[in-house]
Amino acid sequence: MITYEPFLAEKTADRVAVYPGTFDPITMGHLDIIQRALHLFDRVVVAVAKNPTKTPTFSVEERLQMIRDCFPADETRVEVNSVDGLLVDYAYRRGAKAIVRGMRAVSDFEFEFQLALMNRRLEREVETVFLMTAFRWIYISSSIIKDVARHGGDVSGLVPDHVCERLREKFMR
Ligand code: COA
Numbered sequence: 001m002i003t004y005e006p007f008l009a010e011k012t013a014d015r016v017a018v019y020p021g022t023f024d025p026i027t028m029g030h031l032d033i034i035q036r037a038l039h040l041f042d043r044v045v046v047a048v049a050k051n052p053t054k055t056p057t058f059s060v061e062e063r064l065q066m067i068r069d070c071f072p073a074d075e076t077r078v079e080v081n082s083v084d085g086l087l088v089d090y091a092y093r094r095g096a097k098a099i100v101r102g103m104r105a106v107s108d109f110e111f112e113f114q115l116a117l118m119n120r121r122l123e124r125e126v127e128t129v130f131l132m133t134a135f136r137w138i139y140i141s142s143s144i145i146k147d148v149a150r151h152g153g154d155v156s157g158l159v160p161d162h163v164c165e166r167l168r169e170k171f172m173r
Contacts, residue, residue: 014043015041015042015043015097016042016094016096016097017037017041017044017045017099017129018045018087018098019047019099020047020083020087020101021047022050022051022054022056023046023048023067024054024056024057024058024146025057025066025142025145025146025159025166026066026142026159026160027141027163028137028140028159029133032102032137033100034046037100038078040129043077045079045094046078046079046081047082047090048063048064048067049087050084057170058170062166064080066160066162066163066166069162070160070162086122087119088119088122089123091123091126092123096126097127098126098129099119099127099128099129100128100129100131101128101129102132103133104133104137104138116128145167149164149168152171
C-alpha cells in the first residue's frame with residue numbers, strides 16, 4: 001500500500017527556493033519571476049552569483065542594494081545574498097528545495113538545460129524549476145538595458161525607478 005505521509009509531513013516545512021543570477025542590474029523581468037516564485041514557495045533567496053563568462057558593470061554590493069531596494073523592509077519572504085562557490089552547495093546549505101530560473105525563449109534553453117543537469121548531477125536533493133518569463137518582458141536582458149542606457153535611451157518601465165537612476169549615474173557622460 002502506498003503511504004502519502006512523508007509528503008504530508010514535508011508540506012509543513014518552509015519551502016525555500018534560490019533564484020540565482022548575475023542581476024547586472026535587476027530588471028522587471030527578474031522581479032516578475034520572483035513574484036511568481038513567491039506563489040510557489042514560502043521564501044525566495046535571491047542569490048547574486050558569479051558567471052565566469054561575465055564582467056559585471058555594477059559591483060556585487062551595488063547589485064545587492066538595488067535588489068534589496070525593490071522590496072519593502074517588512075518583506076520577510078525575500079532574502080537577498082551573494083553566493084561564492086557552487087550554487088547547489090549554497091542551495092543545499094540553505095535547505096532550499098529548488099533553484100528557480102526564468103526561461104525567455106528557445107535560445108535560453110540550451111544553457112539552462114546544461115546548468116540544470118550539471119546542478120542535478122552535483123546535488124540531487126535540489127530541483128531546478130523553470131518559470132516562463134511573462135510575455136511583456138521576454139525581449140529584455142540586463143545587457144540590452146545597459147546598452148540602451150549607455151547611449152542615453154529611455155529604459156523607464158523596464159527596470160524599477162531606482163535602478164533607472166543608478167543606470168543614469170553609472171553612464172553619465
Ligand atoms: N527577465 C529579463 N531578463 C532575464 C530574465 C527575466 N525573467 N531571466 C534572465 N534574464 C536575462 C538576464 O538579465 C541575463 O542577461 P545578460 O546576459 O544580458 O546579463 C540573462 O538573461 C541570463 O542571466 P542570469 O539569469 O543572470 O543568469 P547568468 O547566466 O548570468 O547566471 C549563474 C548563471 C550565475 C546562475 C551560474 O553561472 C551559476 O550558477 N554560478 C554559480 C557557480 C556555479 O555553481 N557554477 C556551476 C554551474 S553548473
